[in-house]
Amino acid sequence: MESDVMLKKFRPDIISNLQEMIRIRSVEAPPLEGKPFGDGVDQALRLALETSSSLGLRAVNRNGMIGYAEYGSGKEMVAVLAHLDVVPEGKGWTYPPFGAEIHDGRIYGRGTTDDKGPAVAAIWALKFLADENHRLSKRIRIIFGTNEESGFRGIKWYAENEEIPVAGFTPDIHEGIVFAEKGALHIQMDIQVNQGDKIVLDDFRSGEAVNIVPDLAEAVFAGEASELDKWAQTLEREKGSLSLGGEVIREEDRLIVRAKGKAAHASLPEKGLNAIAELCHLLGRSPHPGVFNTLSKLFLDPAFGKELGIE
Known part of the structure; x- marks a missing residue:
């Protein structure tokens, strides 16, 4: 079946899946047993893995630190790096930040584009490849990050404990495929506060x-x-x-x-x-x-x- 035909067929399911994901407030919170980044992030990770498994992909949860879904066979692996955590919602929303409401053909909610939308799209794209029984020379693995917005601890843990891909990209911005990401500089400035006695x-x-x-x-x-x-x-x-x-x-x-x-x-x-x-x-x-x-x-x-x- 052609990809555009499959996309049309499964479009309602993909949208529903994304809405369910957006409705989870996956902002980092204090750790719980088996949930190193809090309950919300864990819910999002479990939903991504349950969806992947239900669509015929191999899904693995690594103690809540990170998870991945995979298709194909072969010694080498190519990675798609997505993340499921989001930054705090802040104020000033026109529509509820975790409502996943649709208005004028757009879904509104925290994480819609960064990065739950791309993560869900990657899951379903891999499902399409599996359904069409493509014979790939390498495995494709979607890695679901859990702490991208506040420290990258999840992916650092992955790098120390899991298989490293031979190539990869992240669908995390509007400009297309990304092969590197700029760093961040956190500065602490200590300046004496002296307003006088009054x-x-x-x-x-x-x-x-x-x-x-x-x-x-x-x-x-x-x-x-x-x-x-x-x-x-x-x-x-x-x-x-x-x-x-x-x-x-x-x-x-x-x-x-x-x-x-x-x-x-x-x-x-x-x-x-x-x-x-x-x-x-x-x-x-x-x-x-x-x-x-x-x-x-x-x-x-x-x-x-x-x-x-x-x-």
Whole structure:
């Protein structure tokens, strides 16, 4: 049977399979027995393997660390590297992030393109090859990653304990076949916070994962009431400089300052707006800039880090 005929025949099943996968919130969570990356990731892995097995593929679960589905025979193996974990959903969704709803011919949900959609497509493509009884010179193995978004521990474990392919690719981006992936640099900066005795930084928080451009940043200050009042008035005037807006909230014993950004995957930072940089720019304008003046200068180009020397 021709591949396009098979695709048409099984299209409803493929879509249903993908929807079922998207509805699983497979964000890394604290480990459980036999579930090193939490229950959600384990559910997604089990669904991928159960689907593969039901379609006639050889499916293997390696203690929840990783799994794979395989077709064919031969001494050598070619790998398709997909992953089933997703980054936290964040806010601002038009449709439920784990609803897998279909609108205007599109499925909406976290992981639809990165990378549950490609993983499900690979499973069914391998099923088509098996149904057509192709005689391949090498085995094809779909490796289901479980920790790609937050450390690659699953695939590192695989490399140390399982068969290494002679070739492979990952269907994890829009540009086609990928044979290599750029690395990531996680930097910890220790900068002295010295706001003086009248105003002190009490808390600063932003972001849900290291590979997401944060869409909200918040700083909390404590200190003398009169000084907090003055600073709140100054920041209220200056917050118009924020690209997407923010808030200045004066409470009984503290001052809360928030800046909005636009979330994006860290591989495409130019598509987002870093809320941390936005907040630092605002606070760096204040009468009590301190550390934020330094950070503001370092984050003049938050997308590519020119001022950090890592361009």
